[in-house]
Amino acid sequence: MARPRSKSRDELVARAMPLFWEKGFGATSMDALVGATGVGRGAIYSDFGGKEELFLAALERYRQRIADPAIALLTGTDDGMAAIRAFFDYFIGLHAKRGMPGPGCFIANSMTELAPHRPEVLTAVNAHGDALRAAFLVAVTRAARAFGSPLETDELVEIAAFLATASQGLWSYGRTVSDLGELERFKVALLKMLRSRLLQA
Amino acid sequence: MARPRSKSRDELVARAMPLFWEKGFGATSMDALVGATGVGRGAIYSDFGGKEELFLAALERYRQRIADPAIALLTGTDDGMAAIRAFFDYFIGLHAKRGMPGPGCFIANSMTELAPHRPEVLTAVNAHGDALRAAFLVAVTRAARAFGSPLETDELVEIAAFLATASQGLWSYGRTVSDLGELERFKVALLKMLRSRLLQA
């Protein structure tokens, strides 16, 4: 019928996502997006309507391609402790590939910059938080059973929420620290603490 | 000799700080700063030289007036567990006064927005991180002794670093959640986990 797209909508989001991830919404200019995506301004506006919509699409893509697979690791193994270890290894591996200081977690970054002021971002961020807590609860519950832990559900819920929030501190921290080993040590410390807590009466 | 200042330099920083704290550097316009401080643009530029210098002054003020007193709580009591509880109560109390969702921690916010791109901010943020870890180590060591914990220094250092990083997750989280109780539950969970870890052989 007519001229086809030189780059698909998905491909456009894929190229924009790393920029928003690393520099945030405000510090990513439309010029930078044009340069990184290799398409003109008109294409971006006709496809998305504006910078904010493109950002939301990038955030959604991050959830699907990066965050959700990480969350899936938490529930993918019957060994709860191994699952939690795998979750952290996944993100630490991401930072290892990109080099330190790393980009952190796109969602955690949005939590500070945009979520407090943009309802749509807040919704996406909260949805991720809920999913993360729920997945941590699965892993923690499995680990508790394996250890024969006497802890009740209420306490496991409390622990899962703590782990989910604590892990977000790691991604913030990953944006400023140069030594990948510090991320590793965090993971080790967390696993040891969790093990002690579950074994405790 | 000449006309005195209508508002001291410190007072100017004091009024600018909450703006940068809540909205960050990029989203805080010079107009907003002029409105909040009640002085003209000329005064800001003659006193500081620019927006970035004013931001750095605000960050420094935050460290002195908000963060350092919090860190001091960690070393101010011989009871290590009580000290850690006081540290979190201090920040949670801050959020209770301002209403939720809260502003989080100015330094933690800067960690995501500016520190990766501005060396001076990175330096300030890292200095704070070092101080926080050191103070946590003091409190954790005291708590370990009180519990008769068998853990060695290396492990206490690891635990202190974990707690410092985990606590920063809480301040990020505090920017998006409406229920103050969630911050409380984080504190409770953290104290329980720490206690278990220290008691563990």
Next chain:
DNA sequence: ATCTTTATGGAACATTCATTCCAGAATGCA
């Protein structure tokens, strides 16, 4: 009281940004 000196704050400026627009290009169809 006058003069000197310094702060003041609004106006003006240059820059940067997101957005809009349109002439031309590229494809599929007849």
Next chain:
DNA sequence: TGCATTCTGGAATGAATGTTCCATAAAGAT
């Protein structure tokens, strides 16, 4: 090959930003 349709990307636009500048005002010194 020629037409119709849709995408393309750079130029134009208008708003907002950080910064500079200067006439004015205010206080201390003499």
